[in-house]
Amino acid sequence: xxxxxxxxxxxxxxxxxxxxxxxxxxxxxxxxxxxxxxxxxxxxxxxxxxxxxxxxxxxxxxxxxxxxxxxxxxxxxxxxxxxxxxxxxxxxxxxxxxxxxxxxxxxxxxxxxxxxxxxxxxxxxxxxxxxxxxxxxxxxxxxxxxxxxxxxxxxxxxxxxxxxxxxxxxxxxxxxxxxxxxxxxxxxxxxxxxxxxxxxxxxxxxxxxxxxxxxxxxxxxxxxxxxxxxxxxxxxxxxxxxxxxxxxxxxxxxxxxxxxxxxxxxxxxxxxxxxxxxxxxxxxxxxxxxxxxxxxxxxxxxxxxxxxxxxxxxxxxxxxxxxxxxxxxxxxxxxxxxxxxxxxxxxxxxxxxxxxxxxxxxxxxxxxxxxxxxxxxxxxxxxxxxxxxxxxxxxxxxxxxxxxxxxxxxxxxxxxxxxxxxxxxxxxxxxxxxxxxxxxxxxxxxxxxxxxxxxxxxxxxxxxxxxxxxxxxxxxxxxxxxxxxxxxxxxxxxxxxxxxxxxxxxxxxxxxxxxxxxxxxxxxxxx
Numbered sequence: 001x002x003x004x005x006x007x008x009x010x011x012x013x014x015x016x017x018x019x020x021x022x023x024x025x026x027x028x029x030x031x032x033x034x035x036x037x038x039x040x041x042x043x044x045x046x047x048x049x050x051x052x053x054x055x056x057x058x059x060x061x062x063x064x065x066x067x068x069x070x071x072x073x074x075x076x077x078x079x080x081x082x083x084x085x086x087x088x089x090x091x092x093x094x095x096x097x098x099x100x101x102x103x104x105x106x107x108x109x110x111x112x113x114x115x116x117x118x119x120x121x122x123x124x125x126x127x128x129x130x131x132x133x134x135x136x137x138x139x140x141x142x143x144x145x146x147x148x149x150x151x152x153x154x155x156x157x158x159x160x161x162x163x164x165x166x167x168x169x170x171x172x173x174x175x176x177x178x179x180x181x182x183x184x185x186x187x188x189x190x191x192x193x194x195x196x197x198x199x200x201x202x203x204x205x206x207x208x209x210x211x212x213x214x215x216x217x218x219x220x221x222x223x224x225x226x227x228x229x230x231x232x233x234x235x236x237x238x239x240x241x242x243x244x245x246x247x248x249x250x251x252x253x254x255x256x257x258x259x260x261x262x263x264x265x266x267x268x269x270x271x272x273x274x275x276x277x278x279x280x281x282x283x284x285x286x287x288x289x290x291x292x293x294x295x296x297x298x299x300x301x302x303x304x305x306x307x308x309x310x311x312x313x314x315x316x317x318x319x320x321x322x323x324x325x326x327x328x329x330x331x332x333x334x335x336x337x338x339x340x341x342x343x344x345x346x347x348x349x350x351x352x353x354x355x356x357x358x359x360x361x362x363x364x365x366x367x368x369x370x371x372x373x374x375x376x377x378x379x380x381x382x383x384x385x386x387x388x389x390x391x392x393x394x395x396x397x398x399x400x401x402x403x404x405x406x407x408x409x410x411x412x413x414x415x416x417x418x419x420x421x422x423x424x425x426x427x428x429x430x431x432x433x434x435x436x437x438x439x440x441x442x443x444x445x446x447x448x449x450x451x452x453x454x455x456x457x458x459x460x461x462x463x464x465x466x467x468x469x470x471x472x473x474x475x476x477x478x479x480x481x482x483x484x485x486x487x488x489x490x491x492x493x494x495x496x497x498x499x500x501x502x503x504x505x506x507x508x509x510x511x512x513x514x515x516x517x518x519x520x521x522x523x524x525x526x527x
């Protein structure tokens with residue numbers, strides 16, 4: 001790398017040196033020659049475009065006086081390239097430009113077709129002081145007796161030729177395989193000519209962006225003569241204030257004897273802030289709620305829950321703090337009175353801890369006595385780097401419950417807005433209720449007013465809507481109990497007695513409990 005490029009501008013190509021020069025070479029009188037005239041100076045080698053434009057015209061003078069028909073008639077004209085004489089292999093009337101010490105540019109027309117062009121343009125490498133000059137032309141080869149018997153010429157010249165030198169854009173360019181990369185990326189820079197031809201580079205130099213306390217990005221070194229440079233670019237912005245940085249890679253090369261410099265910019269993004277990714281593994285699809293009576297035949301158990309965490313960059317998460325909690329999902333399990341999610345009823349053991357070397361935390365979850373969907377949540381904290389969580393849902397329910405509806409001799413009532421569907425039972429219980437209803441009606445011609453059985457998924461039936469059994473049903477959890485509520489008072493004592501007799505009979509073999517006048521609690525259990 002060469003420090004001499006330190007003042008390079010921030011464009012993709014260095015602009016050509018300033019310096020456009022123009023000189024006019026007029027013609028008058030009986031000579032077309034003019035100059036030499038100094039008109040341009042370039043201290044170093046530079047590629048310029050030389051443009052020569054304009055015509056020189058030769059007219060016949062009013063001489064000889066005996067032929068006024070040809071006075072001031074255009075006899076010939078010369079373009080920038082003059083006229084090429086095959087007799088002596090010489091150009092006449094042409095313009096040439098010379099620079100010391102590199103020489104210059106001499107246009108010459110070799111045919112009339114070329115001669116008639118009004119503009120000559122070429123690109124050459126020059127250095128030093130430039131001089132422009134136009135040569136004279138020989139006397140016209142004409143049958144006109146010029147100068148006889150009079151001593152003055154019989155022709156004259158008019159017109160002007162303009163010479164302009166203009167520095168041209170550099171031929172060297174640098175291209176990059178990606179102009180926007182992430183920190184640490186390997187980037188390939190290629191130096192070449194605009195026409196695609198390869199070049200031999202004499203130097204590569206990386207210029208980090210300026211400004212701030214950490215200018216950057218930075219780059220590694222490249223070999224001086226290779227036309228390609230592959231290097232890693234690193235963003236140096238601080239981690240507490242990351243930001244994209246832009247720098248430029250410059251190449252220096254000699255093209256047609258002229259040293260050129262070109263560059264290209266690349267933006268380097270900082271490393272992405274690593275992200276904590278948390279997942280939770282919940283095995284069962286459904287579990288029975290807690291505190292079911294033994295006659296339900298369902299044992300409540302706990303199950304394993306695993307919280308896992310990983311960093312997006314692959315770093316270890318060992319030791320990060322973990323905590324767990326559960327949420328009860330609104331209006332599930334038949335509890336229409338719970339309009340929003342709330343704290344769950346289950347419990348984790350342990351409820352908190354730390355990730356293992358494998359990035360895991362294992363705990364056990366035991367359902368509560370309320371059926372419904374519970375969302376199990378694992379939260380992993382990483383201090384200043386934030387926290388992330390994951391959740392999984394588990395369904396708490398008594399399986400196999402079927403909704404009993406009114407029909408035939410079955411009369412259903414008692415549904416309330418907080419528990420609109422209140423008659424879910426086991427298949428066996430439904431069979432017993434149908435048998436009881438049909439038998440009772442056959443004898444009494446009255447229908448039994450059945451009421452609460454169980455909620456949709458069983459579990460706690462909280463009449464008080466606060467998820468406790470203190471002022472509600474202690475039973476009605478697994479579809480084996482049903483209430484009979486005679487709100488009309490039509491069940492007189494003898495019918496009550498028959499209902500109890502029928503429930504306890506060998507036909508039904510159920511349990512009977514009288515809450516009070518017109519209110520009864522029946523149990524059905526398969527023996």
